[in-house]
Amino acid sequence: METIRLAIIEDIEDVRKNLEDFFRMQEEIAEVLVADSMEAFFEKVSDGFCPDMVLSDIGLPGMNGIDGIKKIKFLFPQTDIIMLTVFSDSERIFRSLCAGATGYALKSTPLPEIKRAIFEIRTGGSYMSPSIARKVVEHFAPPKNHAKILLSAKEKQVIQGLTEGLSYKLIACRLSVSIDAVRFHIKNIYRKLHVNSKAEVMNKVFKGEI
Numbered sequence: 001m002e003t004i005r006l007a008i009i010e011d012i013e014d015v016r017k018n019l020e021d022f023f024r025m026q027e028e029i030a031e032v033l034v035a036d037s038m039e040a041f042f043e044k045v046s047d048g049f050c051p052d053m054v055l056s057d058i059g060l061p062g063m064n065g066i067d068g069i070k071k072i073k074f075l076f077p078q079t080d081i082i083m084l085t086v087f088s089d090s091e092r093i094f095r096s097l098c099a100g101a102t103g104y105a106l107k108s109t110p111l112p113e114i115k116r117a118i119f120e121i122r123t124g125g126s127y128m129s130p131s132i133a134r135k136v137v138e139h140f141a142p143p144k145n146h147a148k149i150l151l152s153a154k155e156k157q158v159i160q161g162l163t164e165g166l167s168y169k170l171i172a173c174r175l176s177v178s179i180d181a182v183r184f185h186i187k188n189i190y191r192k193l194h195v196n197s198k199a200e201v202m203n204k205v206f207k208g209e210i
Contacts, residue, residue, distance in 0.1 A: 003030035004122060007051040009068070010084070011036045011060050015107065019055065019084075022111045028119070037061050038068035042075075051079050053118050058085040058092055066092070066165065069099040080121045084114070090135055091202040095165045097136075103127035135206060151192060151210070158185045162198055163205055 006029050010016040016034055023029045033049050035041035039062050045051070054072060058065035069081055082103035083096045093104055102121050105114060106129045117127035128136060151159070154175065161171035168186075172179045193210070195201055204210050 002119075002122065003028055004052040004118070005029075005031040005033070005050065006118070007033040007035070007041060007045070007049075007054045009035050009038060009041050009054065009056040009060065009065070011057060015057075018111070019114075023115070026115060028115075038063035038065070038071070041068070042071070045075070050076060053122065054079055054081045055084045055114070055118075056081060058083055058087055058096070066095050066099050069096065069101055073100040080118075082114075082117060082121065082127065084109070088129075088131060088135075089199065090206040091199045093132055093135060094163060094202055094206060098164055104132050105129045106132070151189065152185075155185050155189050155192075156210075158182060159189060159201060159205065159210060162201060 006023055008016060008019050008023070010019065013036075016036065020032055020034050023032050031049070033041075033044055033051065035044055037060050038056075041054075056065045056068060056072075060068070063071075065083060065085070069083075072079060072081060080102040081100060082105055083101050084105050084107055085092070086107050087093075088106060096104055103117055103126055105117060105127065109117075109129055120127055154177075157175055158171055161174060166174070168179050168182045172182045175182070189201065190196060193201060193204055195204070201210075
């Protein structure tokens, strides 16, 4: 029987304790490391703990969970990560998956289901809460009679940078333009898409409108 080393990163004490108590009782879980922040997690793993699986919240104090994914995958390329969160908006889902998360579950998911998700992922699968999976499916579905939106090549590159979670400065470096130029492109993107925020742009990406 395969056993795994599990890390739990959650800042809400009651949620963290419930997860810890449940998984410490599972014979398939060899070790459980708990931390209330990404910073605390990285400090604890510096002692030699290498997790097979990480359950992480997104809204953490200090470094958020999405930025933490990137560092975890850099330090432990073979580690799988499930985001366990209350957030179900398209932008956070997309950014989490782009950063390297293997699963995305809502905190309302029953603990036995989270355990099943862990071992499904460890055998090569993936996991998403049903409502999250629906949004991902809708993203890859063919557009439904949306009017064609004309974006320039540069504007499409800026949107690609936004979907990858890049800052304006990093997008500017990638495109070899100034930050002011990036802001100009974003202003035009908002105007063409009839939106007022990056989240609305990401929502159109998920719906296949771009």
